[in-house]
Amino acid sequence: MTAVRCIDLCKTYRQGEEDIKALDHVSIDIESGDIVCLSAPSGGGKTTLLNSIGGLDRPDSGEIYIAGQRIDTLSKSGLAELRLNHIGFVFQAYNLIPVLTASENIEFVMQVQGRSRGERRDKSEEILAEVGLAGMGDRRPAEMSGGQQQRVAVARAIVSRPTLVLADEPTANLDSKTSDELMELFIRLNETHGSTFVIATHDQRVMGYARRLVKMLDGRIVDDIDQQAA
Amino acid sequence: MPIEVRLAWRNLWRQPKRTLLTTGAMVFSNVLLVFMISLQVGMYGLMIENGLKVFTGHLQVQAPGYIDDAKMRLVVPDAVALAGKLRDVDGISAAARGSTFALASSEDRTYGMAVMGVEPDHEPDVSSLPGLIGAGRYLDAADAAEIVIGKRLARNLKVDVGDELTLLGSGLDGSFAATVVTIAGLFETGIPDIDRGIGALPIGHFQDVFYMGDAAHMIVAVAPSLEAVPAAVAAVESQLPADGELVVHDWDALVPELRQSINADLGGALFMYGVLVVLVAFSVLNTQLMSVLERTREFGIVMALGLKPGRLGRLVLLEAALMGLIGVFAGAFLGGLLTLYFSVNGFTYPGLEEMAAQFNLPGRLHPEVTLLSLFAGPLVVFAFTLLATAYPAFRLRRLKPVEAMRAA
Incomplete structure (x- = not known):
């Protein structure tokens, strides 16, 4: 089953006097349960593609489907619903809410979803244990290391069992050991929950974990490698 | 306590000095309003009583x-x-x-x-x-x-x-x-x-x-x-x-002119109170606008997580409401205490007693503590606090997650 389908996406930014083509007729299908890496040098278009798939940004033209539903025509509110219930995000800078504890950060999404207090607490404890942070739920982000914060961010992204997890440079601020641990966590969660992972990165180590590697340059897909077959 | 309330409360204390200053301005104005309104209610009572006592x-x-x-x-x-x-x-x-x-x-x-x-x-x-x-x-x-x-x-x-x-x-x-x-x-x-x-x-x-x-x-x-x-x-x-x-x-x-003169005096006082309330509202507007601006990136993140702009606006309103509630209750409490003291002991200023004695009237004013005088002013300040926050909250509706997350 196709989790993500992008058809002929174009997106141009104006930078000073210059038009930058962030997406140049990009088409891609991503199968459910896959782990795909989007790799490109800075400005290559990987973050724009990731944001477009996540409904954070709109392409100038083209169509995007998530689990068969066209999303590029959805309203702001419709996109928010989609992100809340179907997509989990992991950002480069962790982006946890600083005044909330780890548990509260995880529960926050579930609260917005309208889950009960008991369910939120149970799931939060369960997912913290799953990402290796059992007993650290009452710590605030400032009291945790970068790797721990990123694990909380991953826990937050997957706690409501999204069909799609989008990660933008998730290891950029982590050392190599922590990066490996995070990628192993991604693999484990992918196997356990069946979520599709799309990871934008230019980290070679991260690319090594992906089943599929999509290389981009100047807003275009220049290579698409099935790493399992290779 | 719901996470949104916890979040709003903790957000308030990210910048404790700023929050304390704004809340302090609210409490001060509320104490002033409670005392002034109580004094006025007491004074009008005295004006009416004394005006009627002579003759009517x-x-x-x-x-x-x-x-x-x-x-x-x-x-x-x-x-x-x-x-x-x-x-x-x-x-x-x-x-x-x-x-x-x-x-x-x-x-x-x-x-x-x-x-x-x-x-x-x-x-x-x-x-x-x-x-x-x-x-x-x-x-x-x-x-x-x-x-x-x-x-x-x-x-x-x-x-x-x-x-x-x-x-x-x-x-x-x-x-x-x-x-x-x-x-x-x-x-x-x-x-x-x-x-x-x-x-x-x-x-x-x-x-x-x-x-x-x-x-x-x-x-x-x-x-x-x-x-x-x-x-x-x-x-x-x-x-x-x-x-x-x-x-x-x-x-x-x-004596319809008695009511008219009270209304005229009340009009002047309401103008003064209005100025005070507007000043407090601008202070709140400044605080909330600053608070929203410096959290633009964070708002982008929670929008990316699926929070709708309207709900984000409600969060900012909730923060202002919490601040306003502190102002209402602390202002009403402290203003009530101050007013109660003067309602028992009376309030005078140099020359008042001599002037009043001349007219066979009591020389000390006794502010009158009522529910109205306790809460009317603070509740107006509270309403203006929410009104002042409407603009920063409304701005959030136009926020785009990607641009917001790029903010410093």
Whole structure:
């Protein structure tokens, strides 16, 4: 089953006097349960593609489907619903809410979803244990290391069992050991929950974990490698 | 406690100094509002009480039409007896009073004056004028040929206590009325119109001179308090004959200018309060705008997680509401304590006591703590706090997650 389908996406930014083509007729299908890496040098278009798939940004033209539903025509509110219930995000800078504890950060999404207090607490404890942070739920982000914060961010992204997890440079601020641990966590969660992972990165180590590697340059897909077959 | 409330509360204390300053401004303005409004309520009560105490009373029984055109023939029949009957009503003081105009002549001069016929025994219960005798004494017999007049009138007529005055006027039947009365005392209210234009005779003599029979022009009555006036009006009405020959007017109808002057004063005060509230609202606007601007990136993140802009706006409103609630309760509490202290001990300023003593009035103001004076001001500040936050909250609706997350 196709989790993500992008058809002929174009997106141009104006930078000073210059038009930058962030997406140049990009088409891609991503199968459910896959782990795909989007790799490109800075400005290559990987973050724009990731944001477009996540409904954070709109392409100038083209169509995007998530689990068969066209999303590029959805309203702001419709996109928010989609992100809340179907997509989990992991950002480069962790982006946890600083005044909330780890548990509260995880529960926050579930609260917005309208889950009960008991369910939120149970799931939060369960997912913290799953990402290796059992007993650290009452710590605030400032009291945790970068790797721990990123694990909380991953826990937050997957706690409501999204069909799609989008990660933008998730290891950029982590050392190599922590990066490996995070990628192993991604693999484990992918196997356990069946979520599709799309990871934008230019980290070679991260690319090594992906089943599929999509290389981009100047807003275009220049290579698409099935790493399992290779 | 829901996470949103926890989040709002903790967000407030990210910048504790800023929050404390803004909340402090709210609390200060609320304390000021509670005290000022309470003082005003107390002062208006005093203004009304003292304004009515001199002459008018809380209510009057009159013949229909007398209030608009005080004609001699519009009388209250058997007035002294009716006043006695009204005094039997629990809590009500009442006295009959006649009123007309006459020319007052001394040996040297003649002046026009208003002449009242009063019940010497009961007039002190409905009027402060008997207590303002500065020379001589007040009237003490119901039918003696004596008079008390204002000091200014005495000066104008060049008379003093013990001198005689000749009064010339018209009787109830239109005939010529005249009498010679001895000046028993001189009063000084400090109100020029009263001090130079009014005199009071015992009602028995008044009725004889002006051919009133047993009639007078009004029964002046006083209730235990201003709040008791509506009930007193109903009680007095129930004692009147049902033929509609007599009507009851409360003080609001008798002295509409009193209410007008209070309204004018209130208008000025409301303007001042408005300025204070707007200043606080701008302080809140500044705080919330800063707070929203510096959290743009964070707002982008929570939008990316699926929070809708409307809900984000509600979060910012919730933060302001929490701050506003602290302001309301701390302001009402501290303002209430301050006001309570002064309501017990009174409040004065240099010169007030001397001025008030001159008018036979209490020299200390007592602010009146009521639910209205406690919460009216703070709740308006609270409403303006939310209003001031509406703009920063509305700005969030236009926020785009990707651009917001790029913010520093």
